[in-house]
Amino acid sequence: MAKQSLEKNIIKIAKAAKEASYKVSLISTSMKNDALRKMAAALVARKAYLIKENKKDLDAAVRKNYAKALIDRLTLNEKRIEEMAACLLDTAKLNDPVGKVLRTIKRPNGLVIKKVSVPIGVVGIIYESRPNVTSDCVGLCLKSGNAVILKGGKEAIYSNKAIFSVLRDALKQTKIPLDSIQLVSSIDRQAVTTLLKQDRLVDVIVPRGGEGLINFVVENSRIPVIKHAKGICHTYVSDKGNLEKALDICMNAKVQRPGVCNAMETMLVHRGIAKKFLPVIGCELQSAGVELRGDAQTRKILKGIKSATEKDWDTEYLDLILSIKVVNNLREAIDHINHHGSNHSDTIVTESRKEVDQFFRSVDSACLYANASTRFTDGYMFGFGAEVGISTDKLHARGPMGLEELTTYKYIVQGTGQIRK
Amino acid sequence: MAKQSLEKNIIKIAKAAKEASYKVSLISTSMKNDALRKMAAALVARKAYLIKENKKDLDAAVRKNYAKALIDRLTLNEKRIEEMAACLLDTAKLNDPVGKVLRTIKRPNGLVIKKVSVPIGVVGIIYESRPNVTSDCVGLCLKSGNAVILKGGKEAIYSNKAIFSVLRDALKQTKIPLDSIQLVSSIDRQAVTTLLKQDRLVDVIVPRGGEGLINFVVENSRIPVIKHAKGICHTYVSDKGNLEKALDICMNAKVQRPGVCNAMETMLVHRGIAKKFLPVIGCELQSAGVELRGDAQTRKILKGIKSATEKDWDTEYLDLILSIKVVNNLREAIDHINHHGSNHSDTIVTESRKEVDQFFRSVDSACLYANASTRFTDGYMFGFGAEVGISTDKLHARGPMGLEELTTYKYIVQGTGQIRK
Numbered sequence: 001m002a003k004q005s006l007e008k009n010i011i012k013i014a015k016a017a018k019e020a021s022y023k024v025s026l027i028s029t030s031m032k033n034d035a036l037r038k039m040a041a042a043l044v045a046r047k048a049y050l051i052k053e054n055k056k057d058l059d060a061a062v063r064k065n066y067a068k069a070l071i072d073r074l075t076l077n078e079k080r081i082e083e084m085a086a087c088l089l090d091t092a093k094l095n096d097p098v099g100k101v102l103r104t105i106k107r108p109n110g111l112v113i114k115k116v117s118v119p120i121g122v123v124g125i126i127y128e129s130r131p132n133v134t135s136d137c138v139g140l141c142l143k144s145g146n147a148v149i150l151k152g153g154k155e156a157i158y159s160n161k162a163i164f165s166v167l168r169d170a171l172k173q174t175k176i177p178l179d180s181i182q183l184v185s186s187i188d189r190q191a192v193t194t195l196l197k198q199d200r201l202v203d204v205i206v207p208r209g210g211e212g213l214i215n216f217v218v219e220n221s222r223i224p225v226i227k228h229a230k231g232i233c234h235t236y237v238s239d240k241g242n243l244e245k246a247l248d249i250c251m252n253a254k255v256q257r258p259g260v261c262n263a264m265e266t267m268l269v270h271r272g273i274a275k276k277f278l279p280v281i282g283c284e285l286q287s288a289g290v291e292l293r294g295d296a297q298t299r300k301i302l303k304g305i306k307s308a309t310e311k312d313w314d315t316e317y318l319d320l321i322l323s324i325k326v327v328n329n330l331r332e333a334i335d336h337i338n339h340h341g342s343n344h345s346d347t348i349v350t351e352s353r354k355e356v357d358q359f360f361r362s363v364d365s366a367c368l369y370a371n372a373s374t375r376f377t378d379g380y381m382f383g384f385g386a387e388v389g390i391s392t393d394k395l396h397a398r399g400p401m402g403l404e405e406l407t408t409y410k411y412i413v414q415g416t417g418q419i420r421k
Numbered sequence: 422m423a424k425q426s427l428e429k430n431i432i433k434i435a436k437a438a439k440e441a442s443y444k445v446s447l448i449s450t451s452m453k454n455d456a457l458r459k460m461a462a463a464l465v466a467r468k469a470y471l472i473k474e475n476k477k478d479l480d481a482a483v484r485k486n487y488a489k490a491l492i493d494r495l496t497l498n499e500k501r502i503e504e505m506a507a508c509l510l511d512t513a514k515l516n517d518p519v520g521k522v523l524r525t526i527k528r529p530n531g532l533v534i535k536k537v538s539v540p541i542g543v544v545g546i547i548y549e550s551r552p553n554v555t556s557d558c559v560g561l562c563l564k565s566g567n568a569v570i571l572k573g574g575k576e577a578i579y580s581n582k583a584i585f586s587v588l589r590d591a592l593k594q595t596k597i598p599l600d601s602i603q604l605v606s607s608i609d610r611q612a613v614t615t616l617l618k619q620d621r622l623v624d625v626i627v628p629r630g631g632e633g634l635i636n637f638v639v640e641n642s643r644i645p646v647i648k649h650a651k652g653i654c655h656t657y658v659s660d661k662g663n664l665e666k667a668l669d670i671c672m673n674a675k676v677q678r679p680g681v682c683n684a685m686e687t688m689l690v691h692r693g694i695a696k697k698f699l700p701v702i703g704c705e706l707q708s709a710g711v712e713l714r715g716d717a718q719t720r721k722i723l724k725g726i727k728s729a730t731e732k733d734w735d736t737e738y739l740d741l742i743l744s745i746k747v748v749n750n751l752r753e754a755i756d757h758i759n760h761h762g763s764n765h766s767d768t769i770v771t772e773s774r775k776e777v778d779q780f781f782r783s784v785d786s787a788c789l790y791a792n793a794s795t796r797f798t799d800g801y802m803f804g805f806g807a808e809v810g811i812s813t814d815k816l817h818a819r820g821p822m823g824l825e826e827l828t829t830y831k832y833i834v835q836g837t838g839q840i841r842k
Binding site: 120219226246363368393408 | 432443445447526528532534537539541542608620624625639640641645646647663665666668669672673674677758777782783785786787788789790791792793794795797802803804814815816817819820829830831832833834835836837839840841
């Protein structure tokens with residue numbers, strides 16, 4: 001019975017979002033921006049309430065002995081609430097992605113076909129413990145004319161409910177339908193399973209989180225999914241590379257923020273410069289606290305480091321650990337990346353134009369770099385202003401997913417009575 | 422044991438396609454076009470063989486008492502084989518969709534980001550009884566630099582194997598890897614189930630066929646799916662419409678080819694012109710053999726026709742049957758289409774610019790028409806040359822899906838040593 005009423009509730013939420021999506025798609029840019037500014041102001045005005053509710057989640061997390069990193073991600077403080085508000089204000093400043101004419105086709109029979117950008121409809125976002133995702137995604141979905149259904153992790157339930165109620169209160173001061181933003185507050189997994197079956201009501205699911213969550217969503221969804229999965233990012237240092245640049249880039253990609261998806265997990269080094277480069281980078285990495293794991297060739301040069309197993313090449317450490325492999329040539333580096341990477345971000349350090357071209361053409365990843373750190377893969381760094389996440393899928397959105405990627409298109413065809421012969 | 426070896430075989434096929442996809446993505450336009458022309462020539466040269474093999478499928482279909490329409494779709498004759506060859510030649514003439522710079526972003530730190538079109542990778546096509554899909558899809562996937570895995574219906578197994586072997590023989594005369602085109606010849610459903618789990622090897626699944634097939638694929642796939650599902654297309658005749666145009670458009674949309682997805686299934690008529698328009702169109706439709714089913718208002722005017730039930734509004738007849746509803750205004754027509762349509766193609770007949778704009782903005786379908794027949798939704802009619810099908814999904818591809826829609830993009834970022842601060 002409880003299960004039945006949970007299902008009914010989820011379907012009710014999805015139906016309300018669908019109905020609201022028809023209306024929110026028609027709302028003017030200025031009205032959307034006004035709502036975003038009101039939401040930003042409300043977050044700041046109700047800081048004390050948000051921090052109080054967040055405390056409940058933090059207390060539970062401490063009781064349950066959650067990892068420090070998770071507790072950090074979960075924490076709201078004045079600064080973080082101000083950042084959430086700033087993100088909403090930034091989103092208000094971005095161009096409206098809806099209503100752009102992407103292409104015009106004139107046919108010999110006089111039909112004029114226009115391909116026009118439109119909101120996707122209802123966007124479902126399933127995420128874990130970061131409460132700021134709640135306001136970031138409400139802002140991006142609203143600006144792109146979509147209705148949104150949010151389902152956050154149970155660890156952040158009090159925080160998410162509080163943020164959501166503040167945003168919804170702000171929406172009441174506008175003419176935008178309240179039902180265009182929805183929060184699933186049940187912590188029962190059945191809630192997610194039911195949501196994932198509503199393919200008549202929800203147009204896309206974006207899961208953000210660990211491998212377990214992503215797999216669960218992919219396995220159970222009847223709705224199209226855009227995955228924001230893991231990042232096994234590589235740096236390949238060519239024998240034609242500038243080794244000073246290589247040093248800076250490798251250190252930055254590994255050490256600056258090791259817990260994020262665009263950090264380097266594997267370094268590939270051309271055998272021609274391995275003897276020269278590995279001792280230098282190895283020393284710097286170890287000084288920065290990085291644990292090194294190498295293949296046989298690497299360990300001949302960096303004596304005493306751990307051995308990298310096959311499993312290492314497929315592992316996203318999200319930590320101060322790096323696997324290292326010596327390769328015979330660019331071809332071998334490309335093959336390694338295509339077989340062990342996660343189609344996220346990879347970089348080559350080389351001064352050879354020919355090598356850059358081959359790397360760009362042959363590696364099958366969302367973002368490829370030459371002589372720059374993989375850490376730049378990020379909506380803000382790409383100049384998109386904000387992002388829903390970074391897609392490791394190939395359909396619809398690839399790489400940083402911002403406002404444009406929250407739209408689809410329709411063809412509108414103006415005729416004067418044409419019929420098909 | 423048989424099940425195990427079937428699974429192994431499918432995984433082997435998918436792995437081979439994935440490996441080939443890296444190579445085929447790099448092949449020059451001229452080499453791809455040359456292969457398409459060789460394939461076209463081979464189909465024509467081996468007509469007799471193809472017709473002989475097709476006969477085996479036809480004999481089985483007659484024995485099993487299959488419907489006439491299915492037998493018609495299954496039949497290969499000289500003309501149809503020539504059309505298949507012509508489609509390959511047309512595809513050779515189209516622009517290469519790969520390698521286009523879609524956007525260039527210059528960042529303040531000196532990074533130059535280019536968004537470039539690239540093949541998707543491995544495309545899986547699951548279809549039913551039309552053997553021409555085999556050569557059409559091989560042509561489109563090859564031209565767009567993708568590897569393709571084909572899984573046709575068991576009814577067409579001899580025909581598909583024969584077409585495939587002719588195409589593969591032609592490919593042997595080129596330097597394109599043979600593994601870039603693959604046919605799953607097992608008729609065991611387990612073959613499809615196994616294929617749908619290979620999300621590390623296959624990048625997209627395009628199912629083409631009836632509702633049962635589409636649902637099975639959506640239910641079982643871990644791979645992103647682009648659905649080519651049903652078309653419940655509407656024509657709304659406004660009181661501000663030209664009734665002569667309305668008559669032509671409705672007749673064309675319903676009668677010219679009722680068995681296809683872009684034919685009209687429901688006609689909505691404004692109450693202000695119902696008394697004038699319905700008797701005229703009703704008479705013409707009935708003369709053309711169309712069975713009419715109306716709501717209460719319609720049946721007050723068209724006496725003696727069947728009653729349309731709720732189920733009728735959600736039915737794709739694919740036959741000479743039409744449901745008719747009288748509506749009070751444009752708003753009601755839009756709501757009906759959004760709730761009962763299939764997001765495929767809908768048209769309004771009106772001389773009012775305001776009504777056209779509202780219809781274009783508010784109806785959530787892939788293709789919207791004003792004063793033209795819905796029958797124009799088709800890659801050829803849109804000027805795309807050829808099509809994989811018509812997507813009723815909203816992600817990645819919407820409406821006619823041609824070469825461009827068989828590509829995705831990657832970001833290539835040129836740096837000079839940039840690292841993230």
